[in-house]
Amino acid sequence: MADPITVTAAILVIGDEILSGRTKDRNVGYIADFLTAHGIDLKEVRIVSDDEAAIVAAVNALRKGYTYLFTTGGIGPTHDDITADSIAKAFGVPIGVDPRAKAMMLERFAEADLNEARLRMARIPAGADLIANKLSKAPGFWIGNVIVMAGVPAIMQAMLEEVAPKLKTGVRMLSETVRAELREGDIGTELRAVASAHPEVMIGSYPFLDDVGLPNTNLVVRARDADKLAAARHAVETMLAAVRLKLGR
Amino acid sequence: MADPITVTAAILVIGDEILSGRTKDRNVGYIADFLTAHGIDLKEVRIVSDDEAAIVAAVNALRKGYTYLFTTGGIGPTHDDITADSIAKAFGVPIGVDPRAKAMMLERFAEADLNEARLRMARIPAGADLIANKLSKAPGFWIGNVIVMAGVPAIMQAMLEEVAPKLKTGVRMLSETVRAELREGDIGTELRAVASAHPEVMIGSYPFLDDVGLPNTNLVVRARDADKLAAARHAVETMLAAVRLKLGR
Structure with missing residues (x-):
């Protein structure tokens, strides 16, 4: 009998607040359970700070080693949210406001309220697919084998539900x-x-x-x-x- | 004014049970709080499985990058507890039953009960200092800048308390x-x-x-x-x- 297909994953948690202890991570355990239920082997987790060099290095190490890399955190509207730009840099692709992402955000925000800060949440690396966010509209995205999600647990969980049907799954453990x-x-x-x-x-x-x-x-x-x-x-x-x-x- | 001294740290969590979701990690948040309170900047966390190659690679990457590396998990008496051997391999030093560690364990176990499995917990890499374990006696250890602790939260916390007075600390954030x-x-x-x-x-x-x-x-x-x-x-x-x-x- 051939070996069962093995699908592997890593998680990258991005955020100073986890490393300082201010916020206790609740996403790793949730994603671990989700992956196990889908027959995907979680092999490694890393947590890094809101630092571009650290994010780029971790993304490039982990996306090459596993079938999927899931990231959480750093896709909000403020200056410390640098995940999307860091992912673009890791992939060597440009990034700008994505009209599809902006359209999603206009379902929630009036055009006048879609200020410069909120429009940052529509910045998506070129070539990425969007991940709908039914809770607060600002989307996550999927580029190559990297799935980029919010850090707020409820929003992360909604995004995971969106991507679930599209994942390759292995034989369940x-x-x-x-x-x-x-x-x-x-x-x-x-x-x-x-x-x-x-x-x-x-x-x-x-x-x-x-x-x-x-x-x-x-x-x-x-x-x-x-x-x-x-x-x-x-x-x-x-x-x-x-x-x-x-x-x- | 000179920059305040910066002392940095990484955490390596070792254990299949965290990656499968079966056990939810409670050590990262605790150590993060502890380090912040001591003016030590936690810069990175990794979680890897009970796999020697993965542990050795992570230990060698993290011990070179930061002032301290704290590890949790994998120092029990069973076949899946391979942290001590992996650390010895990472440092390129021999490992064997340490008389000091055995003496600590004899405070709890009768000689007759100190079977082959339990003696595994007295295997310590050459050159390491021991970290007392007031709860269940089997010690952790400190080698180079790597501090190796148990995965059971209460025991990990007791070991952290033991090492606290010996750590270089930075200016508190x-x-x-x-x-x-x-x-x-x-x-x-x-x-x-x-x-x-x-x-x-x-x-x-x-x-x-x-x-x-x-x-x-x-x-x-x-x-x-x-x-x-x-x-x-x-x-x-x-x-x-x-x-x-x-x-x-």
């Missing part, structure tokens, strides 16, 4: 969680053997404290193939039963 | 927030002029919806020099008053 009822250190050696015996299945181990404060572990078994997943899960459960018996739990 | 009572697009042009006139002050513009759902904007003025900050804040307030008058608000 299946995931099952087994609660070990053992501490992570109790099972590390045995779990390594199970993982080695199931190289096409990813097995993650996540310690947590249970409701009464006792250390416990969730084992997460992930694969795109249901049979391989079931075999690995069975091996994990057999291993856990053996360790519990040995330790008298 | 002062920050004031002015609520505009205007929409971001109302003030973009005027705000750009204020920002240009105060090049040593950072002015960020953050739109939000107020309690009754009306669009509003917070302007955040940041500088290390109190006088420059006060002058920029005054200019922002004067500008806002003029725009409100013009728009009849």
